[in-house]
Amino acid sequence: MPDNKEKFEQLNQVIEELKDQPGALMPILQHAQSIFGCVSLDVQKVIADSLGVTLSEVYGVATFYSQFKLKPSGKYIVSVCLGTACYVKGSQKVLEKLSEELKIPVGDTTDDGLFTLSATRCLGACGLAPVMTVNDEVYGRLTPDQIPAIIAKYRG
Amino acid sequence: MENMINLTIDGVQVSAPAGSTVLEAARLANIHIPTLCYLKDVNQIGACRVCVVDVGARALQAACVYPISEGMVVKTNTPEVRSARKTVVELLLSIHDRKCLSCVRNNNCELQDLCRDLGIDDDDRFAGERNHYDVDDASVSIVRDNNKCVLCRRCVAACHTLQNVGVIGPVRRGFNSAIESPWKVQLAQTSCVGCGQCIVACPVGALKEKDSIKAVDALLASGKHVVVQPAPAVRAALGEEFGMPMGTSVTGKMVAALRRLGFAKVFDVDFGADLTILEEGTELVQRLTNGGVLPMITSCSPGWIKYCETYNPDFIPNLSSCKSPHEMLGAVIKSYYAEKAGIDPKDIAVVSVMPCTAKKGEAKRPELSVNGLADVDEVITTRELARMIRRAGIDFANLPDEDFDSVLGESTGAGVIFGATGGVMEAALRFAYEVVTGKELEQVEFHEVRGLKGVKEADIDLNGTKLSVAVAHGTANAQKLLDSVRSGEKTYQFMEVMCCPGGCVTGGGQPIVKSDVRAGVNVSAVRAKALYDEDAGKARRKSQDNEELKVLYKEYLGEPGSHKAHHLLHTTYTARDKYENIK
Numbered sequence A: 001m002p003d004n005k006e007k008f009e010q011l012n013q014v015i016e017e018l019k020d021q022p023g024a025l026m027p028i029l030q031h032a033q034s035i036f037g038c039v040s041l042d043v044q045k046v047i048a049d050s051l052g053v054t055l056s057e058v059y060g061v062a063t064f065y066s067q068f069k070l071k072p073s074g075k076y077i078v079s080v081c082l083g084t085a086c087y088v089k090g091s092q093k094v095l096e097k098l099s100e101e102l103k104i105p106v107g108d109t110t111d112d113g114l115f116t117l118s119a120t121r122c123l124g125a126c127g128l129a130p131v132m133t134v135n136d137e138v139y140g141r142l143t144p145d146q147i148p149a150i151i152a153k154y155r156g
Numbered sequence B: 001m002e003n004m005i006n007l008t009i010d011g012v013q014v015s016a017p018a019g020s021t022v023l024e025a026a027r028l029a030n031i032h033i034p035t036l037c038y039l040k041d042v043n044q045i046g047a048c049r050v051c052v053v054d055v056g057a058r059a060l061q062a063a064c065v066y067p068i069s070e071g072m073v074v075k076t077n078t079p080e081v082r083s084a085r086k087t088v089v090e091l092l093l094s095i096h097d098r099k100c101l102s103c104v105r106n107n108n109c110e111l112q113d114l115c116r117d118l119g120i121d122d123d124d125r126f127a128g129e130r131n132h133y134d135v136d137d138a139s140v141s142i143v144r145d146n147n148k149c150v151l152c153r154r155c156v157a158a159c160h161t162l163q164n165v166g167v168i169g170p171v172r173r174g175f176n177s178a179i180e181s182p183w184k185v186q187l188a189q190t191s192c193v194g195c196g197q198c199i200v201a202c203p204v205g206a207l208k209e210k211d212s213i214k215a216v217d218a219l220l221a222s223g224k225h226v227v228v229q230p231a232p233a234v235r236a237a238l239g240e241e242f243g244m245p246m247g248t249s250v251t252g253k254m255v256a257a258l259r260r261l262g263f264a265k266v267f268d269v270d271f272g273a274d275l276t277i278l279e280e281g282t283e284l285v286q287r288l289t290n291g292g293v294l295p296m297i298t299s300c301s302p303g304w305i306k307y308c309e310t311y312n313p314d315f316i317p318n319l320s321s322c323k324s325p326h327e328m329l330g331a332v333i334k335s336y337y338a339e340k341a342g343i344d345p346k347d348i349a350v351v352s353v354m355p356c357t358a359k360k361g362e363a364k365r366p367e368l369s370v371n372g373l374a375d376v377d378e379v380i381t382t383r384e385l386a387r388m389i390r391r392a393g394i395d396f397a398n399l400p401d402e403d404f405d406s407v408l409g410e411s412t413g414a415g416v417i418f419g420a421t422g423g424v425m426e427a428a429l430r431f432a433y434e435v436v437t438g439k440e441l442e443q444v445e446f447h448e449v450r451g452l453k454g455v456k457e458a459d460i461d462l463n464g465t466k467l468s469v470a471v472a473h474g475t476a477n478a479q480k481l482l483d484s485v486r487s488g489e490k491t492y493q494f495m496e497v498m499c500c501p502g503g504c505v506t507g508g509g510q511p512i513v514k515s516d517v518r519a520g521v522n523v524s525a526v527r528a529k530a531l532y533d534e535d536a537g538k539a540r541r542k543s544q545d546n547e548e549l550k551v552l553y554k555e556y557l558g559e560p561g562s563h564k565a566h567h568l569l570h571t572t573y574t575a576r577d578k579y580e581n582i583k
Helices: A002-018 A025-036 A041-051 A055-064 A082-087 A091-102 A144-155 B024-030 B080-092 B108-119 B156-161 B199-203 B213-220 B232-236 B238-244 B251-260 B269-290 B302-311 B313-318 B326-341 B358-363 B382-391 B415-419 B424-439 B475-486 B517-520 B521-538 B547-557 B563-569
Strands: A076-081 A116-122 A132-134 A137-139 B004-009 B012-017 B142-144 B169-171 B178-180 B207-209 B223-228 B348-354 B376-380 B455-462 B465-473 B494-498
Touching: A002 A025, A002 A041, A002 B326, A025 A041, A041 A055, A041 A076, A041 B517, A055 B223, A076 A082, A076 A091, A082 A091, A091 A116, A091 A132, A091 A144, B004 B024, B024 B455, B080 B108, B142 B313, B156 B169, B156 B199, B156 B424, B156 B475, B169 B269, B169 B382, B199 B207, B199 B232, B213 B223, B213 B348, B213 B376, B213 B382, B223 B251, B232 B238, B232 B251, B232 B269, B232 B382, B232 B521, B238 B382, B251 B382, B269 B326, B269 B415, B269 B424, B269 B547, B269 B563, B302 B313, B302 B358, B302 B475, B302 B494, B326 B348, B326 B358, B326 B563, B348 B358, B358 B376, B415 B521, B424 B455, B424 B494, B455 B475, B465 B475, B465 B563, B547 B563
Parallel strands: A076 A116, B223 B348, B348 B376, B465 B494
Antiparallel strands: A076 A132, A132 A137, B004 B012, B142 B207, B169 B178, B455 B465
16 A cells, blocks of 8 residues: 555654654654554554564553554544533443444444544533534434434444 | 661661662661562562552652662551551452462462461452453463452563563553553464563462473373473472472482372483583584584573574574473483383373473474474473472472483583573583593683673683683573674674573572562572582583483484484574564
């Protein structure tokens, strides 16, 4: 993939710029994520070898911070609000239902690459609590039993 | 005189060198501060908080990392301190699989010790949710059970710092933190070299060797002619498992115990070590005279071999083609001995007792076989042998001293010292000197290659011919040595590398020494002394003087390096990709 090759060239450039500064691993991972959308195994191997650290160390840092993603986000990002109002109105149950329906834990992406499930803080739509968004579409006053139908729509 | 700092610990005036931690200063005053994640010189990170003390600061501080200062007043035994430590351990217990009775570390566990010493009276105080982990037992050498892990990171430090391998590390965070290999692969899929330094670093039962006792029991019950061979380092440590002081040599009792366990013959890997010296020494002399690849590097340590193949494949041509001593002896048992005893090699099984977990993997290498028969069938560690002895009800301490069996039981002092770092080098020099100079070596001890410096160097004068040698132990030290050779900074003709720090006496299969003992005693030095003493007491101290070995060459192998010797005793290596199985 020429596209990918270009990205790795970009990554190598970033590594070259940063590798001699102390604590270079974190900023390099951040740049890598913005280049690739995630820090996949192949990306982590390149980072480990260029910095002379182990893959274990790179993976340890990448899994410590929830900001880093190990695989690309899905086509649809399903975000459930766990802000105070939504939480009080039962958004945790909505989230659990989604996790069950998509068969992935929160923060993960389905194997078909279609959905990423995430939990967010207040979306500013407390009047509609509990709220979730699928990409830019907002769903309010949710109950867990509505979830299968909503997901089915996106499965097409 | 070092700059000394004066402080008070529990009302006692203590004077300790500047730069010491509170823990180190307290030890000087014989004040015991309990620890868990602390492992001297390996892991000093203040992670577990078991060693907290009152230093007059707002919060309690971890003694293992807190530096001392002039006039400091430390209290290690206040109700607040005791309560804090107790809470830390109770929290650990809430996520710990407490099947102590069937745990391999029962009665040899630092967490158990803490529970006793801190007066834990309710191991369910913080009962609640727990993570459940699959036991990782896919590796041929090492089993990891995260249900028993206390997240102290001692294994991680051993793997990264001592060995420069780093295939396990902390992943995720908070309640979901665990020590794992990257990308959720099993240890067997990583470039783990199998050394087992993680096991001897572990305070609890989260790491252990892959059990081979069941397989050995099955062999003993199979009707096969089962021959056993213990490695040099085993005799220097086995006694510790039976309450004997560290550094007690138990060669005779070990032989007696092996015989009582039902092995048909008890041969000695020390004989295999003497055999290795003749083959490896001859190879060295040939490389020196025929312009072969130099420096030649020893190949006795399977952890080192895997490390070289994986992380430094450009040095594969430098590796001696010699199999390791127990593999050599296994091949000789299934050929020469089989012929002498009139037994079909297929009906012989060879069991090695090793200070090592990597040897379990080595024995499974397909290239270490002759005519389709593996040279060695099973490998048990020193610890596993102790378990077998206990299970058989053998009163080890009161056994008589017995001798190894002929025709592969004789050994010289040169074979004995293989178990210490520098030992193979010294043994090889005792041989090479006489071959190169044609003269008898009077002073057999080469003290410049002994001791525990990470990389040792020496220029040996072979009657006018200079031989530059180097010795490294622990693969992190080995890496430094290889880097200096690769860059051209250093030039040697011969190098010894042992995977484990201290050599085989402190191998990953040896009796586990608790961290508080390790803090006060140099285990490698004490165990190595047992071997050097045994060497000094031997009538024959050069491998070439081994009478049974002379007979083996005369009757069977011909000359060292002969065609037959190559067929049986030499091997090949394979370059490996460290990420090959991480997907």
